[in-house]
Amino acid sequence: MRICEINDIASVASDLAEGLRARGHDVTLIRPRLVGGRLPWSVKPVVGPVRAVEWAQIIHTIRSGNFDAVHIHYAYLGMLGVLGKFPYVLHCHGSDVREIRPYTRPMVLRALKEASHVYYATPDLAPFVTKRRPDAEFLPNPVDAGAFRPLSPARESRRVFIACSLTDIKGAPRLLNACRRLADERPDIGFTAIGGGEYTRDFARLPNVRLIPHQLRSQLPRIIANHGVVLGQVLLGVVGMAELEAMACARPVVAWFTHDSAYPEPPPLVRALDGYDIAHAIIRLVDDGDLRQSIGDASRQWVSTHHDAGRAAEVVEMAARQLMSHR
Incomplete structure (x- = not known):
């Protein structure tokens, strides 16, 4: 099949593209520029004309590309399929359905309604998506x-x-609290963080935190390898690609997770919610090398079983074949 993946959120589309190619499919990945994506919502309409030109170009590419299936990542971008009048599979990733704005609400609802099939990337999104698409x-x-x-x-x-x-959405204030506690209680424990979020300056003031600039994804395994413990998000009760990739590198991950029922077996995460619990979970892992290793090994096995790229590609392939059969 000729399949088009649109928008590479957290490298999910590119990883799926590789998995689909390994299964013998011809896959094109389109990365929209999304001009103005970081602007405040109140001024985003200003870039509407520029977005409209880009959308028209993408629609032309799809309609002239003889694709058997189109897989669109990020809910409101499903409007590409609506406007282009081509069938599509929609993939929701987080804030696209969790934080719907007045500007995007009509587009998101229309995109969900008209999608041939809908996926969501983390279990916390189920209430937002299945309300409109019970089959998601x-x-x-x-x-x-x-x-x-x-x-x-x-x-x-x-x-x-x-x-x-x-x-904020990752729980940075709680992580900051833990780092501050450990700066006093255990100054021997050092942290590395990638700067860029709104709490970067607060972390930069701590003596036990070293900030590094944004990294290419290809460099992350090497960076993770220089650390024995990984600290992830602690607000929404889910884990994203950053935590999953650290688990695949056989590292114990401290995070907050509340969706065990989404999997046949719960992930071997070290769960902590507030600054006190996070700090003490880190102390326990830092002081016990064998514990770090055993949880890390179990984490890699769990990710390999439940987040296998080949299996995800197979699922998308089935949706693509079903879409073809209804064209």
């Missing part, structure tokens, strides 16, 4: 366990890598 499916994000693999044993390092962005 949870599709665990594909993790490239070949690229994200253990380059060193977890027991070799006592340093902590903060894998998530330093933002």
Whole structure:
């Protein structure tokens, strides 16, 4: 089949594209520029004309590309299929359905309604998506366990890598509280974090935190390998690609997760919610190399089983074949 993947959220589309190619399909990946994507919602309509030109170009590419199936990532972008009058599979990823704005609400609802099939990437999105599409499916994000693999044993390092962005939605204030506690209680425990979120300056003031600039995805396995513990998001009760890729690198991940029922077996995460619990979970892992290693090994096995890229590609392939049969 000729399949088009549109919009590479958290590298999910590119990983699916590789998985589909491995299954013998011809896959094109389109990465919209999404001009003005970081602007405040109040001024986003200003870039509407520029977006309209880009959307028209994408629609032309799709309609002239003789694709058998189109898989669109991010809810409101499903309007490409609505406006272009071509069938599509829609994939919801988070804020696209969790934080619907007045500007995007009509587009999101229309895109959900007219999609041939709908997936959502994390289990917390179910209430938002299934309200409009009861047939929507949870599709665990594909993790490239070949690229994200253990380059060193977890027991070799006592340093902590903060894998998530330093933002409110990831629970950065709670992570900051834990780092502050440990700066006083255990100044020997060092952290590394990638700067860029709204709490970057707060973390930069701490003596136990080293900030590094945004990294290419290809560099992340090496960075993770230099740390024995990974600290992830602690607000929404889910884990994203950053945490999953760290687990694939056989690292214990401290995070908050509340959706065990979404999987046949719960993930071997070290669960902590507030600054006190996070700090003490980190101390326990830093002080026990064998514990780091055993949880890390179990984490890689769990991700390989439940977030297998080949399995995710197979699921999308089935949706694409079903879409073809109804054209």
